[in-house]
Amino acid sequence: MLITAGHIIRFLERVAYTMHTQREELTQLDANIGDADHGTNLDRGFAAVVSKLPTVADKDVGTILKTTGMTLISTVGGASGPLYGTAFIRAAGVLAGVETVNPEQLVAALEAALEGVQTRGKAQRGEKTMIDAIAPGVDVLKAAQGTDEPFLAVAERALAAVEAGMQATIPMLATKGRASYLGERSIGFQDPGATSSFYIAQALFAMLQEAVAQAEVVS
Amino acid sequence: MKKLINTVEDVVKESLEGMAAAHADLIAVHYDPDFVVRADAPIAGKVGIISGGGSGHEPMHGGFVGKGMLDAACPGAIFTSPVPDQMLEATKAVNGGAGVLHIVKNYTGDVMNFELAAELAQAEGIEVAAVIVNDDVAVKDSTWTAGRRGVGTTVLMEKIVGAAAEGGANLAECTRIATKVNDHGRSMGMALTSCIVPANGKPTFDLGENEMEIGVGIHGEPGRTRMELKSAREIVEIMAEAILTDLPFASGDNVLAFVNGMGGTPLIELYIVYNELAKICAAKGITIARHLIGDYITSLEMAGASITLLKLDDELTRLWDAPVHTPALRWGA
Numbered sequence: 001m002l003i004t005a006g007h008i009i010r011f012l013e014r015v016a017y018t019m020h021t022q023r024e025e026l027t028q029l030d031a032n033i034g035d036a037d038h039g040t041n042l043d044r045g046f047a048a049v050v051s052k053l054p055t056v057a058d059k060d061v062g063t064i065l066k067t068t069g070m071t072l073i074s075t076v077g078g079a080s081g082p083l084y085g086t087a088f089i090r091a092a093g094v095l096a097g098v099e100t101v102n103p104e105q106l107v108a109a110l111e112a113a114l115e116g117v118q119t120r121g122k123a124q125r126g127e128k129t130m131i132d133a134i135a136p137g138v139d140v141l142k143a144a145q146g147t148d149e150p151f152l153a154v155a156e157r158a159l160a161a162v163e164a165g166m167q168a169t170i171p172m173l174a175t176k177g178r179a180s181y182l183g184e185r186s187i188g189f190q191d192p193g194a195t196s197s198f199y200i201a202q203a204l205f206a207m208l209q210e211a212v213a214q215a216e217v218v219s
Numbered sequence: 220m221k222k223l224i225n226t227v228e229d230v231v232k233e234s235l236e237g238m239a240a241a242h243a244d245l246i247a248v249h250y251d252p253d254f255v256v257r258a259d260a261p262i263a264g265k266v267g268i269i270s271g272g273g274s275g276h277e278p279m280h281g282g283f284v285g286k287g288m289l290d291a292a293c294p295g296a297i298f299t300s301p302v303p304d305q306m307l308e309a310t311k312a313v314n315g316g317a318g319v320l321h322i323v324k325n326y327t328g329d330v331m332n333f334e335l336a337a338e339l340a341q342a343e344g345i346e347v348a349a350v351i352v353n354d355d356v357a358v359k360d361s362t363w364t365a366g367r368r369g370v371g372t373t374v375l376m377e378k379i380v381g382a383a384a385e386g387g388a389n390l391a392e393c394t395r396i397a398t399k400v401n402d403h404g405r406s407m408g409m410a411l412t413s414c415i416v417p418a419n420g421k422p423t424f425d426l427g428e429n430e431m432e433i434g435v436g437i438h439g440e441p442g443r444t445r446m447e448l449k450s451a452r453e454i455v456e457i458m459a460e461a462i463l464t465d466l467p468f469a470s471g472d473n474v475l476a477f478v479n480g481m482g483g484t485p486l487i488e489l490y491i492v493y494n495e496l497a498k499i500c501a502a503k504g505i506t507i508a509r510h511l512i513g514d515y516i517t518s519l520e521m522a523g524a525s526i527t528l529l530k531l532d533d534e535l536t537r538l539w540d541a542p543v544h545t546p547a548l549r550w551g552a
Contacts, residue, residue: 027419035298035438036416036423044296073335074252077273077299079328082335120331177327178440180364181357185441 001151001215003101007207008064009053014203016046022199029192033179037078038192045076045084060099065109066092079177080193083117083130090116103151107141114138121176128174128186130193137162137201152212155205162201166194220420227417231274231294238281242546245285252302254309255281256291266384266393267291267313270322270377271306272329273298275416276437279374279516282547288381289322289545297416297519298438300328306336310345318346318390322376322397324369325353348390350397352376354406354527356465357434357443368436371477371527372404374515375539378548382541396538400529405465407458408525410435410442410481414518433457437481437518437525451488455495458526463503468528470504475511475539477527482517484524489513492524509539515547
């Protein structure tokens with residue numbers, strides 16, 4: 001299975017569509033423990049990304065992801081702009097000049113993206129942030145490397161781990177970001193950043209399903 | 220939602236256009252990326268002072284651009300930090316060769332976006348320093364939070380550092396003075412109502428008829444505790460106690476007392492707050508040497524108030540008294 005620039009473009013379009021349709025839900029989650037702008041900001045940012053895609057559609061995967069990251073930093077604002085922007089730019093660094101991505105490269109890119117978010121946000125696991133959703137998924141992908149489990153099956157388990165990580169933020173005490181100002185009152189609410197990360201993971205999984213289905217048709 | 224707007228999407232832009240139309244003698248507004256800049260920028264040899272943050276806090280920051288205060292302000296979407304492109308372009312626009320100081324309120328997004336902008340500006344050869352404002356005593360300053368928020372002291376810092384830069388202080392001096400203001404300033408806010416972010420159309424949180432939120436931030440985000448509404452005297456006692464014991468302020472201190480309206484509080488109530496605060500300070504032997512009362516750092520239409528106390532010394536007093544001429548703050552010029 002190989003992921004092409006076309007797959008990546010459709011992945012980004014899927015993310016933009018989800019951020020648009022889930023905009024109210026993300027904003028409401030943010031209203032509970034933050035400042036009620038997460039859905040609005042991501043909808044604006046990924047819509048800007050989609051409008052930029054035609055200018056890079058014929059470029060390598062690294063260039064597409066770098067453009068995505070730069071656009072997010074320039075249009076989202078808040079904390080999620082620099083965080084998701086950094087994630088895409090770090091992934092682009094791993095995939096610079098790459099035309100088709102294999103599973104090993106994808107895992108390396110996701111690992112770099114997670115490290116980027118941790119560095120930019122100065123946050124670790126267990127602080128009620130997007131890291132709590134992303135990190136368990138990356139764990140599953142890394143642990144399965146070198147085994148003969150089909151990659152799509154691994155990815156499905158990784159998506160489940162992301163979802164579980166997102167849900168695990170509900171009882172957590174926030175210690176980073178605006179939710180941390182609430183102290184104990186942040187407990188009991190799902191983190192909006194972890195939720196948007198789950199939506200991105202869902203779109204990634206849909207992209208892999210598409211890539212695998214197309215590979216089967218070809219072979 | 221009832222708001223005096225045209226369209227939700229154009230709130231920030233049309234408000235900036237209004238400011239530009241009203242104050243063309245003081246400021247210019249640059250669009251895409253958006254920033255408000257002194258009409259006479261850049262000023263050769265003067266340190267440029269820049270701040271920025273989400274919109275919805277007017278007159279902060281755009282209303283403080285002008286002589287003796289900010290050189291530029293970068294407005295984000297409502298309650299959303301501006302993006303690095305804005306601070307980068309503003310930094311270039313005000314760079315008079317003496318470097319640029321970024322005044323950043325301590326919110327995760329603001330800090331990250333200003334950091335990115337500073338890195339980009341430095342890569343272009345502009346000397347940039349940054350000072351973080353974190354004066355909100357409602358937030359525990361510990362590894363368990365993102366740190367204290369930047370609130371009322373921001374306004375005082377912008378005025379005082381702006382005066383220092385206008386007087387010819389270099390970047391290191393401006394940074395030292397800004398840091399001193401932050402070290403000597405403490406604030407706390409409270410809310411009687413939430414506020415409505417136009418893009419959301421409904422209040423960010425709900426407060427019952429007899430409830431208030433103590434330790435509220437400036438983004439409509441809930442505070443630390445919700446309690447039954449009390450008299451102004453009792454509310455000011457709670458806030459003043461938290462502020463006074465934190466620095467701590469002591470008998471014999473001279474302070475600047477800043478009673479700030481959150482946007483939906485009538486001035487008649489702000490003076491009641493000031494009256495209670497003045498009595499508490501007098502009882503503790505603290506002299507209110509300067510004061511500022513009014514809506515300067517708001518949360519849209521939120522009803523509520525914040526109190527900031529800044530411990531003054533001769534240097535800070537002199538810089539506070541120095542001439543300032545901006546759309547929202549003017550004296551001596």
